[in-house]
Amino acid sequence: MFRRRPPTRVDWLVASAVGLFAxxxxxxxxTMAPSRQYLALWVAVGGAAAxxxxxxxxxxxxxxxxxxxANITSFALLHEPAAAWQFYTQLVLLFTLLSEVQPRSAKAAAGVAATGTYVFFMIAIASPPxxxxxxxxxLVMCAIAAGAGLAVRRHRVLAVQAAERGELLAREAVSEERTRIARELHDIVAHSVSVMTLQAGGVRLMLHEEQEREREMLTTVEEMGREAVDELRRMLGLLRGPQDGGSDAQPGLDRLDxxxxQVRAAGLEVTLDVQGEPVRLPAGLDLSAYRIVQEALTNTLKHAGPTTAAVTVGYHPLELHLEVVDQGPRGSRGSRGREGGHGLIGMRERAALFQGTFTAGPLGSGGFGVRVVLPL
Incomplete structure (x- = not known):
């Protein structure tokens, strides 16, 4: 379940400590034993253990x-009592094993059995007994090492599961928001195509009898337009849930007031600053801009409560700038946790739909800011 990586700094530190101790x-x-008979050999063994x-x-x-x-064999053949470093190293290896493998696996059982055998021989040949x-x-130290290994593994498993759930929830949130955006934009596209089809039909009726070629071309445009509208309505029927109603008029920036x-009635003191000369926006972009401001103000109410916020809409020659900045909570409530959630995901998706840029984050003053730039 966990990837095996090259030794880390902690691994080097633990290995160095074991080697120096040995x-x-x-x-x-x-040591717990008399002087070693083969001192140089045991020093080399300590390095190998590290x-x-x-x-x-x-x-x-x-x-x-x-x-x-190796240790059990040395106990049986050399009858030399174990040094303290040997026992502690055994505990480190038992802890590592139980933190890496499944608790009910054969490897875990074998590791515990090997440690038990090691302890038995260590006690049996100890001098003095x-x-x-x-x-x-x-025995308590062995139990602590085993329990710590199991606890670390459980914590890591829970952390991995939490990360997987977080990724799943994020993907679901993105999918839901994209579906919601698609529902809204399909209404707009279907309406626009319907108007184009009707206008083509109107022009066809105004043609003279000798303009047969033009009449055929406009007839083809009408037929393709009607087919497109039918396909859009079928797709829209798939996107809409049973709770969705008809196609209500979609809002735009002209309904920001x-x-x-509405948000002022909920306790948020908000001001609006419109910079530049307002221009007519494409219906889809106009709707997305409105939804971004709406979601940003909703997030402010949700996380900061009644506070002060400022909305800035800037009309530039090639870009539309949106900015929603709040002053943060007025009481002891914190604004932490605003970096995630469906609200920011929705705003990011709407900005990406029009190749725009989206930035959001806490401010030095304790508030929170959302800034979006949408190309026109």
């Missing part, structure tokens, strides 16, 4: 198996 303990002779620790996450079961087998208190401490009155 070498220092062997050289100083501060290398295994370095790559423990790449192959946790193989590393633990090799380490446990450990007391019950020492045995209890060793009505929108601002």
């Amino acid at each position: 070498v220092a303990e062997e050289i100083s002779g501060r 290398i295994l620790v370095l790559f423990r996450r790449r192959a946790p079961f193989a590393v633990l198996s090799v380490y446990s087998t 450990p007391g019950w208190g020492d045995v209890a401490v060793g 009505d929108l601002l009155e």
Whole structure:
């Protein structure tokens, strides 16, 4: 489930600590056993253990198996008691194994069994023999290492599941918003094509009898227009849900005053600044611009509550600029969490539909700003 990556800085740090601990303990002779008979060999073994620790996450079961087998074999053949670093390294490898593999897998069971066997031999050949208190401490440390590994794995699994759910919800939100945009724009396109078809029919009726070629061309335009309208209506029927009604008149920027009155009634003090000379906008772009302002103000009410906001609509020669900036919450309510959600997704999708740019984020003053540039 988790990708195996090259050793990280933490892996290098842990491996270095194990290596230094092993070498220092062997050289100083501060072990649970008398002085080693083959000191140089055990120093090399400590370095080899550090290398295994370095790559423990790449192959946790193989590393633990090799380490446990080597130690148990040395216990059985050399009868030399274990050093403290050997026991601690075993715990590190057990923790890593249980944090990487399925808890109920054969590898997990084998790893626990290998650690139990290691502890049994360690206690059996210890000199002097450990007391019950020492045995209890060793078993508790093994249980802590195993439990910590299981807890880390569970946390990672939950984190992966949460990320997957977040991605799924985001995709669903984008799909829902695109469907909503498509419903609205299909109304506009169907209306525009219908008007074009009617005008073509009107021109055809005004032609003289000798203009047969022109009449045939306009007849073809009418027929194609009617077919296009029929296809649009079929598509619109698929996009509309059972709760959708008929095709109401779609709003545009000319109805911003009505929108601002509604949000003012909800407690938001909002001002409107129109810059430049208003021009007639394409119906789809006009609708999307209105929806962007509407969604931005709705987000302000939802996350900041009653506050102060400013809406700026700028008509430029080649671009339409929209800006909605609020002053942030007035009480202890925070504005965190406004970076995500369906509202920003919808505004971003509407801007992308017309090859526009969309930016949104918190302001230094504690408020939040939404800025959109739509090409004309």
